[in-house]
Amino acid sequence: MKRTVVIGFLGTVLDFVGRGKDRWSRWRPSVGLCMQEDLLVDRFELLHDAHSTGLADQIREDVAGVSPGTQVRSQLMALRNPWDFEEVYGKLLDFVRAYPFDTEAEDYLIHITTGTHVVQICLFLLTEARFLPGRLLQSSPDKDSKAVAAGKVSTIDLDLSRYDSIATRFQAQTREATSFLKSGIATRNAGFNRMIDRIEQVAIRSRAPILLQGPTGAGKSQLARRIYDLKRQQHQIAGPFVEVNCATLRGDGAMSALFGHRKGAFTGAASDRPGLLRTADKGMLFLDEIGELGLDEQAMILRAVEDKRFLPVGSDREVESDFQLIAGTNRDLGTQAAAGRFREDLFARLNLWTFALPGLAERREDIEPNLEFELDRFAAREGVRATFNAEARQRYLAFATDGSTPWTGNFRDLSASITRMATLAPAGRINADTVADEIEGLRRRWQGAGGGAADDGLEAVLGVEGLAGIDLFDRCQLATVIRVCRDSRSLSEAGRVLFGASRTARKSVNDADRLRKYLARFGLEWDRLRG
Template identity: 55%
Template sequence: MGNVLIGMLGSRLDHGGLGKRRWNQWRPSIGLLMQPDFPIDEFLLMYLPSDQQLLDLTLQDMAEVSPSTKVTTFLIDCDNPWDFEQVYSHIHDMAVGQRFDAEQHDYYVNITTGTHVVQICMYLLTEAHYFPGKLIQASPAEERRGVYHVIDLDLSRYDQIASRFAKESSDAVIHLKSGIQTRNKAFNGLIDQLEQVSIKSTAPILLNGPTGAGKSQLAKRIYELKKQRGQLTGELVEVNCATLRGDNAMSALFGHVKGAFTGALNARMGLLREADKGLLFLDEIGELGLDEQAMLLRAIEEKIFMPFGGDQPVSSNFQLIAGTHLNLFEQVRQGLFREDLLARINLWTYELPSLKERIEDLEPNIEHELQKFTRSAGYKVNFNKGAREQYLQFANSSQALWRANFRDLNSSITRMATLAVGGRITETIVAGEIARLQQAWSGFQELVLPGQDLVAEVLAPEQVDEIDLFDRLQLNEVIKICRNTRTMAEAGRILFNASREKKSSSNDSHRVKQYLHKFGLDFASVTGS
């Protein structure tokens, strides 16, 4: 591994005069080549047009103090070394045009010389890994070569800093989970990654999940986290696309000019412009019309769009979070959603599970809802011990459908807390709430067959869904009889006990075989023989 030094020729510190006295002075770029424990194989030396004479002299001195060092020079051709945009652009171009090989060389970026603007640009480009190395800072000492200090920007190497960042990351994750100590492994993993993406990326985020799974709350938490980190200065703008139809959709999203349509007495800014420098949350994006989708795609990619009825484009620099409960790929197949828009918003996609899919998080969410009610009501509410056990037993059972997910849970806790006398939720209140929930969900109860559901054991779920209740009940009993007999003939004699007496020659096995074949089954598959 060889050492490669990257630096800027310093018009003041590297200028020790043109005569021999220069050898008595500390010159950072020369001094770094004189370090006995720090051999430099190559020096990538940048310089300004005004320093050509200094460069020629410095190159001579470098060849004298370190003849084995290869020096490659780069002209930074900017008019004003204090102009940040000019300086950064030129040094950036130099870094991009250079082929670095971090496996074969150790790179060090000298930030001792150059204007303060140059030093800042060198630091930023190193931090962003355009220069794949460590910073080096030289300083004078009694000997003319001076001393140097290496600064490694890999913060994970510093225990205290790494510990602090780990805590900040943990705090951010807790914030995204609304402070709830969730237990579901898959959900926690999702939030861990989303925390990193929220901070590091400005690309669109797509949140998939059923109604009430927490998409809107999560979008708000992401916004708060990004604003806390100084990544957003604008507002959070939310809209449910299912409420937007026709001209109203265009106007609401993109604004309109005065007179764009009947009733447009005044111009309207539109939600996209309101979200400038902020975050736009489009819930139920799958409900948008195709025309609105086309305009939204342009607004995401180019940050410009045309107000409804207007002829001059306007701009808005917003970050997008989209939410949906629909399968957008299926919507694309049906021609209801643009494939190019889906490709643009599908970079970071997260599937939020339903409450039933993360039932282990039910109890901490109950505590969260109680705390929310306590803050809003101004007095503390909690369960009696027996009432808590009673509610948890029901909430975790198959009777609890949680159709609206966390919205159902929020409503349930709010009702019980409101009825709690003296801040205590009793068994009587819980019993009333359970009855209320059962009544509300009664129309959605899934079919439960008497006894064991044998049909579900032998057929795939999609096949079961296609069978009428009448056939399902009948098939369930046929399977039961087949499993309690040794042969198809024996099963047939039981199943066709009356009709077989009317036949002169009865083939009971064949009749059972034909019946099972209707459902793609045979005797062996239903009996496991």
């Protein structure tokens, strides 16, 4: 069996009740825990300072009288001020690091009943952090027992999940936090729900940067704001929420907006400007579309995140700002970094906690609960409640959840759609005619945004979802390539037509291979197109 070892601080008040015989009728925690019938203490590491050496000797003698098998070892700790947290923690940590723990042969109990409150807190922290590899032990008087001097003892298990009432409350708070991050929407997409659970854990436990990836309109900005609100509710953050769309920052103005400037730093700098990073001090900075920042701005952002310091434009003195960073992007920053368009060191710093938000087309089961959320938002904003009749609701959901509906603008498209219908609803009742008009309008908008989607035939080749991820620039080029492929008798012939001008400038030509690689970018093959 393992030996039981108690580590505890001498109680100069509770352990000292005089030296006469009547001390045996009083409860003394350090002696009492060695008098327990169901707790055999093999060794007692009794910590004390130089002023309490005499009392420690008395306790050692008394323990020997009631528990001869217990070895009491005095551990002198030179404390100038037992109420100084820094000193006490440092001395205890030194003791712990030097102590020869043997967890294979010994069980350790950390007695936290005696000593100053500072000592008790430090012992708790060291045990929770596993510097002290044991369980917490508390003792108390037992007035109902005949053995008054012995008192009673109990262990504290730091695994809170073992305590039913605490575990139930913790689970309820966790559910409340994840619901808060989802704006109270009862989302049904399993992957999205798992991601929100992980974000809740990270948001509560970490101040490291968070990277939110996803297409425009997927909800990155709203989620960043909810993370901030959650941390503020938990009293983990006190400063403001500062949101910056990096796509709107250009040239010298980007440096000034982000990092501030000194008066006279450049033409038009009539006064000092603190900059958005300083404004976010003690709070949260959300850099949306961070991939649009220039490399110089990225370098200064990295310095500000790592050192909490940066240099305003035109200043020779650094300033400080302590903020948590959330970055948003619709780009693949890993690919951008490999191509030299994004700093690899900044990407590495951001990539600790990366979460990819799916678009609305990937979360069609969440459209219905978001429908109610948007109607509630409309009512709160406009002061008018709008609802669907049964036929209209069924028709709109059938359209919205159909796999051919692209939702290229994601949740922004959905929000705008509900707003239009609620605004135009006769007497606040969205009917089938209102829904039919809205569906027709959405289809026209998506076709217009696609540059003539009804005519280029790409939807039949790539599908609605595949087509939604292609820029208009690439779409126009791809439509021409496919047309030429279909009009050509072979891959090589199509390559000669498409690359007729540029091929003359190259020493070696393989137009077929060049065309094959181009088609592969979009998951297409020559045989499939000809078929």
